[in-house]
Amino acid sequence: MLNYNSPLVKENSYSELSMKVINPIMKLIIRGKKREFLSGVGKAINMILPTESCTSSTSNDTTALWLSPDEWMILSNNVIDKNTNSYEQENHLINNISKINLGAVVDVTDQYVLINIEGKKIFDLLSTGCPFNFNDFRNKKGGVIQSLMAKIDIIVHHKEINNVNLLVRRSFSEHLYSFLSDAASRI
């Protein structure tokens, strides 16, 4: 984890909405197409990658998000040790995937910021700047979409009903967070 002081307010609360930045969380991007890749990842992190589009799968300590037919994001469910840059699962994946040329494993822990939004009005908030139609998505637990929010690329993970994880690139996070705070205060 970078020794980086985030300018984001750690937690913000509004009526029926609360936002908080959760860090540090391990984030990895894995890419690969072969069948051996899928089974290798399954062995390395003890879970099956979601192959259906716009879905996710969760185990006790890890969540895998479907990003594209050959790309997934692996997140740790819990906060990790701040003073490390090496993660057990990443090492397993590198040994089982990258080193034998089955696919790519990239650590993006410091590239993405995870914002957790809770409350009944999550999708009213997201609809203020996102062109995606959330009508079906709001009832689909575990859904994952990538879209735009105020022209910023975001990944939305519907973790639980009334609980959504938003992943955004670090350089855009401050702008997005202030956009969300402003929008949330007006809903």
Added chain:
Amino acid sequence: MFLINCPFCGEREQSEFKAGGEAHISRPKQPTELSDDEWAEYLFMRKNIKGIQFERWNHSHGCRKWFNIARDTSNDQIKAVYKMGQKPPVI
């Protein structure tokens, strides 16, 4: 603005996509044997018709995959969406 049905992610808004120009233009097998005019023809000349046009699109703010669509350029109606490598449908 219109909706595009990404073959991987489903229906999304056009602002998530980037247009990639006319589809099914194959690169000449021996570029060195072409005259400048023929090379320019391949590089720059596009049909840009009014009516159904086959185009490449990229879901750049979503799954980042390329695919083809058949779009009526006069009213932006999308007649077909098909993956890269597939033959254009008969419309």
